[in-house]
Amino acid sequence: MDINAIRKDFPILNQKVHGNPLIYLDTSATSQSPVQVTDAMSEYYNEYNSNVHRGVHTLGTKATDGYEQARMKVRSFINAKRYEEIIFTRGTTAAINLVARSFGDVNISEGDEIVVTEMEHHANIVPWQELAKRKNAKLVFIPLEEDGTIKLENVEAVMTDKTKIVAVTHVSNVLGTINDIKSIAEIAHKHDAYITVDGAQSVPHMSVDVQDLDVDFYAFSGHKMLGPTGIGVLYGKAEILDKMEPIEYGGDMIDFVDLRESTWTDLPVKFEAGTPMIAEAIGLSAAIDYINEVGADEILSYEQELVKYAYDKMSEIEGIEIYGPTEERAGLITFNLDGVHPHDLATALDSDGVAVRAGHHCAQPLMKFLGVSSTARASFYLYNTKDEIDFFIDSLKRTKEFFTHEF
Numbered sequence: 480m481d482i483n484a485i486r487k488d489f490p491i492l493n494q495k496v497h498g499n500p501l502i503y504l505d506t507s508a509t510s511q512s513p514v515q516v517t518d519a520m521s522e523y524y525n526e527y528n529s530n531v532h533r534g535v536h537t538l539g540t541k542a543t544d545g546y547e548q549a550r551m552k553v554r555s556f557i558n559a560k561r562y563e564e565i566i567f568t569r570g571t572t573a574a575i576n577l578v579a580r581s582f583g584d585v586n587i588s589e590g591d592e593i594v595v596t597e598m599e600h601h602a603n604i605v606p607w608q609e610l611a612k613r614k615n616a617k618l619v620f621i622p623l624e625e626d627g628t629i630k631l632e633n634v635e636a637v638m639t640d641k642t643k644i645v646a647v648t649h650v651s652n653v654l655g656t657i658n659d660i661k662s663i664a665e666i667a668h669k670h671d672a673y674i675t676v677d678g679a680q681s682v683p684h685m686s687v688d689v690q691d692l693d694v695d696f697y698a699f700s701g702h703k704m705l706g707p708t709g710i711g712v713l714y715g716k717a718e719i720l721d722k723m724e725p726i727e728y729g730g731d732m733i734d735f736v737d738l739r740e741s742t743w744t745d746l747p748v749k750f751e752a753g754t755p756m757i758a759e760a761i762g763l764s765a766a767i768d769y770i771n772e773v774g775a776d777e778i779l780s781y782e783q784e785l786v787k788y789a790y791d792k793m794s795e796i797e798g799i800e801i802y803g804p805t806e807e808r809a810g811l812i813t814f815n816l817d818g819v820h821p822h823d824l825a826t827a828l829d830s831d832g833v834a835v836r837a838g839h840h841c842a843q844p845l846m847k848f849l850g851v852s853s854t855a856r857a858s859f860y861l862y863n864t865k866d867e868i869d870f871f872i873d874s875l876k877r878t879k880e881f882f883t884h885e886f
């Protein structure tokens with residue numbers, strides 16, 4: 480990986496914040512986009528902006544091609560069997576809500592159980608809570624180990640003949656835990672349950688093969704994988720999606736409309752009512768090209784190198800608490816510094832030009848599990864460097880000194 484060449488593709492990184500070079504360590508919230516992505520989107524707006532699936536004119540045809548080619552690109556990126564299995568959504572949140580509403584409302588009945596974990600982002604817990612309320616069903620939690628990992632025997636232990644859905648994240652946005660989705664899917668299926676996976680933090684950082692994992696649903700967001708905001712993907716097995724009803728109705732998703740009755744078109748457009756996110760799909764397609772060009776495996780191993788480097792250095796800071804597993808963690812580190820509120824910490828780091836996240840990271844149940852109300856989080860991607868991590872660590876140390884110094 481040529482890091483200097485990569486950084487040139489991300490002009491946003493080449494700026495000063497409060498007089499210091501920007502060090503962007505908040506990719507887990509939103510990644511930056513290379514010029515290849517923004518160029519593809521401006522080319523669409525400047526040269527062939529038009530609606531899709533409608534017009535026969537040249538621009539409309541080109542826009543439709545761009546949009547549908549993006550779907551093909553996503554299909555091969557996650558190795559889905561068929562392009563119909565790729566539904567474009569607004570993001571991970573919208574994708575999970577689609578499953579909870581459309582699949583959940585039909586397949587969950589009173590007394591059924593939905594298995595989740597305490598490490599879920601709110602996007603993969605609240606839709607299931609609401610489904611459970613609508614149906615008088617029960618949420619069941621896979622217990623977490625102290626280091627924030629899941630033991631497969633505990634997955635097995637919570638499964639009953641009432642379990643209908645297992646909803647679990649692939650990678651925790653707080654702990655960095657990488658869950659063994661293939662084995663969890665196997666356990667779910669053995670109990671005749673379906674598995675839906677939150678892939679918001681995995682797809683951007685590792686090769687994901689939905690057929691190999693044998694998951695029923697898999698959701699992720701464009702803006703965490705070098706793409707634009709406003710687009711995400713719901714993958715679902717065609718035989719399951721085929722039987723599901725849309726949750727939004729309107730243009731494009733219909734087959735035939737009469738005054739009082741209508742019928743729906745086929746997958747995938749059945750789930751994409753109205754004008755879709757055309758420029759965003761084209762941007763996402765360019766983001767996938769970029770990741771493929773660098774190589775998903777190369778990105779993963781570079782990130783692993785960065786996170787290990789940062790973890791070792793951060794561990795040496797007195798009074799630091801780092802959450803999550805020591806080994807096998809994704810490229811993010813969530814932590815607290817004794818005597819410094821995470822918001823103060825993030826503000827102090829920002830004044831040095833370092834962008835980290837502070838707060839509950841949309842994972843309040845997990846904060847409760849960790850016994851804290853908030854934490855700070857540094858997250859890494861292919862455009863970060865060890866020099867940046869050195870500066871971040873120095874800034875952390877200075878901040879600690881400032882806040883804990885006895886005057």
Ligand code: PMP
Pocket residue numbers: 507508569570571572573600602603648650651652677679680700711841
């Ligand atoms: N799940 C996880 C694990 C996440 O990290 C996020 C984003 N923070 C989401 C779901 C929600 O993604 P989005 O806001 O793009 O819908």
